[in-house]
Amino acid sequence: MGDETEIVRHIVKATTLKDIAEQTGYTVNTVSRALKNKSDISEATRTLIQQKAQELGYIGNTMASSLRSGMTRTIAVIVADVSNPHFSIAVKEIESAARKHDYTTFILNSYEDQDLEEKAIISALSKNVDGIIICPSQGGGQNIAFLQRTGTPFVLLGRRLDNDDVMDYVVSDDEKGGYLAAMHLLELGHRDILFLNAHHSISSSRERLAGYKHAMEEMGVPIRNELIREISTISGGVRNELKEIMESKLPFTAIFAFNDMMAWEAIFTLNKHHIRVPENISVVGFDNIQSRMFIPFPLTSVSNSKGKTSRKAFEILMKRIHKQNTELRYHEVVDTRLVIRESTRALPE
Amino acid sequence: MGDETEIVRHIVKATTLKDIAEQTGYTVNTVSRALKNKSDISEATRTLIQQKAQELGYIGNTMASSLRSGMTRTIAVIVADVSNPHFSIAVKEIESAARKHDYTTFILNSYEDQDLEEKAIISALSKNVDGIIICPSQGGGQNIAFLQRTGTPFVLLGRRLDNDDVMDYVVSDDEKGGYLAAMHLLELGHRDILFLNAHHSISSSRERLAGYKHAMEEMGVPIRNELIREISTISGGVRNELKEIMESKLPFTAIFAFNDMMAWEAIFTLNKHHIRVPENISVVGFDNIQSRMFIPFPLTSVSNSKGKTSRKAFEILMKRIHKQNTELRYHEVVDTRLVIRESTRALPE
C-alpha cells in the first residue's frame, strides 16, 4: 500500500421516514404519502413535510420500498464484454434512457460463456431487477429459457434465438448487412472474400453469413467453405486465425469481418506482415464504431444504429414491465446500411 | 412496432424461505440458517433443506436480506462515459473483480456534468450500495464532499481532489506520464509541442501539464501558453479546436493529447486536412488503449495499467466496506510508462 494518512471516520445514519415523522408530528404513513405527492394530502402538510425532508437531506430507501411494492426500478444489462465498444455504446445508451425513467442499471458481463451468463442472470434475479436486457451469449439458449421460466420481463438485444417467437427482441438487419458488405466487395471485383465470422450459435453470425452467400450467388461466384471461418470474438482470435491462413497460402483479396474490432485486428495483423489495406487487401467491418469515435483508420463498415437499437430495447422492456400489450411480442429488426470509407478499393484487372 | 406475435404469459411467483419451510416442516429461521451454512444446524437438516431449495430453484431475495442485515453486496461505479474505452475497460475490470467477491455492480455516467454526477450519487445511495468507485467529474469536488458526509465508503479512481488526504484514491502517475510524453517528443527534436489537454479542474490534466512543463524546462525549451489548450473530452472537441488552431496558422510539429481518443481525433482531423502522421506531425496519446484492442493505427501512448488501477480501487473499497484499517487512507499512485509506436518520429533537421 502506498501513502496512508490518518483520518476521522464519519459515521452517519441515513435519515428515514420515521425521523421526518417525529420532527413534523405526522405519522410515517402520512410522510410517505406526502413525499410521493399522493392526492389525498393537504397542500400545507405536503409542503411542510417536503421542506423537512429537504432540510434533513432525506434520500429514500429504495430497497425497503421495493420489498413492499414489488418494484425495484432497477434493470440489468447483460452483454458479452463491456470493454468492446459495440457493447459499451449500447450500455451507455441504455443507462441513459433508464436514468431518464428513474431506473438504475446493473451491468454484467457474460464473456460469451454459458456458466457466467447463468450466474449473471441469477445475480440479476436475486437483486429483484424489474427487467433484463440481454445479448444472449454464444452456445445456445438454455439460460434464456431459464430466464423466461422465471417470469421476469426481458428483451433480447442484438441476437435472437430459435424459439424467439415467444420472446421480445431487437436486432439489426444482419442479413442485409452481410449482403451489403459482400456485394460491395464483389462490385469492386473481389472474388476471394475471406469471411472472418463469429460462432454459428450467434444468430447475427448465421444471418450475416446468409447475406454473404446471397450476394455471392447473385453475382454467380461459387461459395468456398475454406474462405468462411468461425473465430472467437475475444481479442487475439483473429490474429491467430489469420496467421494460419496466410501460412496455408490460401489466396484472398478481401476480408469481411464480423465486427469492427475484428476488422481492426485483421488490419493490424496484415500490417505486421507488410500487407497494406486497401492497397493489397480490402477490408469491411461491421458496427460502424467510427461514427462514435474518430478512429484514424477509415474503415468501410456496416452501420447498425446502436442508439436506436438500444433505446428500442429499453422502450420494449418498459412496456413489458408495465404489462402493456401482454399478448403481443415485440420483434424489431433495425435497418442496416453500408458506410464506405477507405479500407476498400477495386481489385486491379 | 414491427412483427408482433401472440403468446401465453408466464406468471411465476418466486420461491421464498417460507415455501421451503412449509415443504420441509422447519421454520423460516432454520431454513435461513441452513442455507447460509451456519454452524449450529445438524448436518441432516442442512442437507435436507439445501436439497429442497435446489429442487424448488430457490433464489434468495437480496433486497429483503439487505434490509435487515444492512449490506446489499452491491457497488456503484460512476464514470464520465462508459462508451469511452478508457472507462469501459475500468468498468469491465471492476465488474469482474466484484463478481468474484459476489458483489453486483451498478453503472452510472456523469458525462463530466456536476448535476448528473450528483444525481448519480443520490441514485446509488438510494439503492443502498455498500460502496462507490467514482471518477470525479470535472468542475470541482462538491459532490464528493457531499458523498463523504453520507458516510458511504468510496474510492476515487483516476482523479484526485484538493482535499483528498481525507479520502481514498487510486490514480496513475500522471505527472510522470506527461513528462515521458513531452520528453520523448523533445528528444526527437520537437520544440513546438501542442498540448491538447483536458479541463484544469481534472487533477490528471493538471498533473500531466506539470510533467510536460517539467520536461520542457529540463530541455531549456520556453513554455508557450498558446500551445497549451484546454478542450472538452467529449467527442468533437478536438476537431473544432484543431481546425481553429490550423486556421490561426499557429505553428506546431507535434501533439500531445490528454487521451488516446483525443489523439485519434487529432490524427483524423489532420488527415482530413491532408496532414500525415508521423510524416508531418508526431502524435502522442495517453491510456494505451491499443494494449486492449488491435487498433490499426500504431499510436505512441502513455500506458497507465488500467487493470491494476481498477483492481486496486476495488480492493481498497472492500477494505473500507469491511472497516479494516479505518484510521488510514489509501493513496495509490500507479506507475506509468511510455509505449513508443509509429505515430512519432524525429523532426527533420
Next chain:
DNA sequence: CTGAAAGCGCTTACAG
C-alpha cells in the same frame, strides 16, 4: 440443534 419474536424502512389497504 431448533423455534418464536422482533425488526429492517417502507407501502398498502382500510378505518375514521
Next chain:
DNA sequence: CTGAAAGCGCTTACAG
C-alpha cells in the same frame, strides 16, 4: 385528510 395495523422476505438476538 390522517392514522393504526399489517406485511414485503429476510436476519438477528435470544430462549429453550
